[in-house]
Amino acid sequence: MNPVNYLYLAALLFTIGAAGVLVRRNAIVLFMCVELMLNASNLALVTFSRLHGTLDGQVIAFFTMVVAAAEVVVGLAIIVSIFRTRHSASVDDSNLMKL
Amino acid sequence: MSAIAVLAALGGNTPSIPAPHIEYGRLSPMLVVFGAAVAGILVEAFVPRRHRYWTQVPLALAGLAGAFVAVVVLAAQGRAPHLELLAMESVAMDGPALFLQGVILLVAVVAVLTYAERRLEPKAGGLPADAFAAQGAATPGGEQERAAVRAGFTTTEVFPLTMFAVGGMLLFPAANDLLTMFVALEVFSLPLYLLCALARRRRLLSQEAAVKYFLLGSFASAFFLFGTALLYGYAGSVKLGDIADVVSGKAMSTPAQLSSTQSDVLLLTGLGLLAVGLLFKVAAVPFHAWTPDVYQGAPTPVTGFMAAATKVAAFGALLRLFYVAFPGLKLDWRPVMWGVAILTMVVGAVLAVTQQDVKRLLAYSSIAHAGFILTGVIALDRQGVSSVLFYLAAYSFVTLGAFAVVTLVRDSKGEATHLSSWAGLGRRSPLVAGVFALFLLAFAGIPLTSGFTGKFAVFQAAAAGGATPLVVVGVLSSAVAAFFYIRVIVLMFFSDPQPGGPTVAIPSAFTATAIGVGVLVTLGLGLLPQYFLELASKASLFAY
Numbered sequence: 001m002n003p004v005n006y007l008y009l010a011a012l013l014f015t016i017g018a019a020g021v022l023v024r025r026n027a028i029v030l031f032m033c034v035e036l037m038l039n040a041s042n043l044a045l046v047t048f049s050r051l052h053g054t055l056d057g058q059v060i061a062f063f064t065m066v067v068a069a070a071e072v073v074v075g076l077a078i079i080v081s082i083f084r085t086r087h088s089a090s091v092d093d094s095n096l097m098k099l
Numbered sequence: 100m101s102a103i104a105v106l107a108a109l110g111g112n113t114p115s116i117p118a119p120h121i122e123y124g125r126l127s128p129m130l131v132v133f134g135a136a137v138a139g140i141l142v143e144a145f146v147p148r149r150h151r152y153w154t155q156v157p158l159a160l161a162g163l164a165g166a167f168v169a170v171v172v173l174a175a176q177g178r179a180p181h182l183e184l185l186a187m188e189s190v191a192m193d194g195p196a197l198f199l200q201g202v203i204l205l206v207a208v209v210a211v212l213t214y215a216e217r218r219l220e221p222k223a224g225g226l227p228a229d230a231f232a233a234q235g236a237a238t239p240g241g242e243q244e245r246a247a248v249r250a251g252f253t254t255t256e257v258f259p260l261t262m263f264a265v266g267g268m269l270l271f272p273a274a275n276d277l278l279t280m281f282v283a284l285e286v287f288s289l290p291l292y293l294l295c296a297l298a299r300r301r302r303l304l305s306q307e308a309a310v311k312y313f314l315l316g317s318f319a320s321a322f323f324l325f326g327t328a329l330l331y332g333y334a335g336s337v338k339l340g341d342i343a344d345v346v347s348g349k350a351m352s353t354p355a356q357l358s359s360t361q362s363d364v365l366l367l368t369g370l371g372l373l374a375v376g377l378l379f380k381v382a383a384v385p386f387h388a389w390t391p392d393v394y395q396g397a398p399t400p401v402t403g404f405m406a407a408a409t410k411v412a413a414f415g416a417l418l419r420l421f422y423v424a425f426p427g428l429k430l431d432w433r434p435v436m437w438g439v440a441i442l443t444m445v446v447g448a449v450l451a452v453t454q455q456d457v458k459r460l461l462a463y464s465s466i467a468h469a470g471f472i473l474t475g476v477i478a479l480d481r482q483g484v485s486s487v488l489f490y491l492a493a494y495s496f497v498t499l500g501a502f503a504v505v506t507l508v509r510d511s512k513g514e515a516t517h518l519s520s521w522a523g524l525g526r527r528s529p530l531v532a533g534v535f536a537l538f539l540l541a542f543a544g545i546p547l548t549s550g551f552t553g554k555f556a557v558f559q560a561a562a563a564g565g566a567t568p569l570v571v572v573g574v575l576s577s578a579v580a581a582f583f584y585i586r587v588i589v590l591m592f593f594s595d596p597q598p599g600g601p602t603v604a605i606p607s608a609f610t611a612t613a614i615g616v617g618v619l620v621t622l623g624l625g626l627l628p629q630y631f632l633e634l635a636s637k638a639s640l641f642a643y
Contacts (some may be wrong), residue, residue, distance in 0.1 A: 037321035048332035
């Protein structure tokens, strides 16, 4: 199979993730959409690595996974703390500050 | 990474992987800061709670001072490619990087002084309290929080968190490949998200600011990463120098499966996504929406640190990206950046006029200033780099000083940030109001302050670079911005104080020193800018 198809898949996943961040309301779902975007980047990196015949892209994908794991730690801590305060993870409820 | 490529070519039969050559001595500023951060974590684990504050503050200050000495020593060693491209060419400790690292470290020293302030808050549980939550994990208003306050807990973790953020910020403007840049971006962003959530007063606002900053920040860094992936596909490397070679046609690297039209798509989309990630961090319009909420909700010492140091680091990375990797593509990115700069200046200045909260006002003013700095970035020559370096140094100390003054104006509910409560402040405390007026004049770019010199330098560079319309817009939005700065000064000095309005707290030596440094730098760079302009000019050459 032509590896370029994986690039289209990566672009599609990235778009789904970005659209999800923009239209969904639950902080956890938003966060999962961001993770989907990171994984779409990983897929693109690995595919390009294959196309170029170098391993750089695969190594970068490992770095991305570590960064994503660190982001989960920080992100869930923040989301859980605000959930315990408000009993809601909807980003629409976070409206104390307005223009 | 070339070693890995060799390994792949040999089909994995090579007996050993050569260890990369790392110049630890030349990387010492970052290593010292990260070392101090790790030591700070150990202090949290092993030192009894009542001694932690007096261990963390000297440790953080010593780490920052040590790293600053290292930066000065490195800068004095002179220039040569083998001294500047380090760690397999992934870090470039060249002139702009060292200059910005010096600025970030000095900013961080002042910021740590404002973190350490413990005289403004009333005592909790008989012990002095700082601006940070008694216990970050406790639910606001819950029993656990009351117990933590009674016990006099303080969140001394803010010091190691800040040190990690500073370490990432030092690496960010020095990152010479996109992977290092991405990792540095995350290393300084993640601690900042946490710091935002740790205010002692108004904890709901603080948590809300953290959620917004985290979700939008990680959204933006996902864009940055996808841009990295596309540029890797385009150039076959993430090193900025290699990408520049492929862009200028010196090297061919796009794989055969991707035709030439597709490779243009990769290049332009990749650059666009990278720019989104970086412009988010510098708070340029249309990626600025998080700024006012986060600046308002975060603890004020953190806001000051974030407003000053993040901007310095992010503009450093933006400069390196455009000046090292994409000068050959300037016909494509310059028109877009023109639009972004104009929008940023105009939207920042106009929306600031409508603000009723001091912290939000300063947030919109920081957006407008991001626009002014962008005009210098667009110049695309050495004068552009040196003017941006100088502007960043001048702007960051004014910002820190202004937010430090905001921590002093208080009523029974904590900081009184609503503008109406600042009315007549000049009669209650002429000194504090006078200092704040000086910072506002510097923001407005009035002569004899650092703001004027900085603005003059970036506009001059932009005009010399052929961006005269941009300078006209810049001067006009400066005039709009001057209106609301002067409005606050008039409010402070020429209106009657409200009965029951806020009082000006007497700070300890920490905040007093921080504000004093802000005043000194503001006046120093305004009255005697020549030495620093020359320093910025000498530092304005990128290594690649």
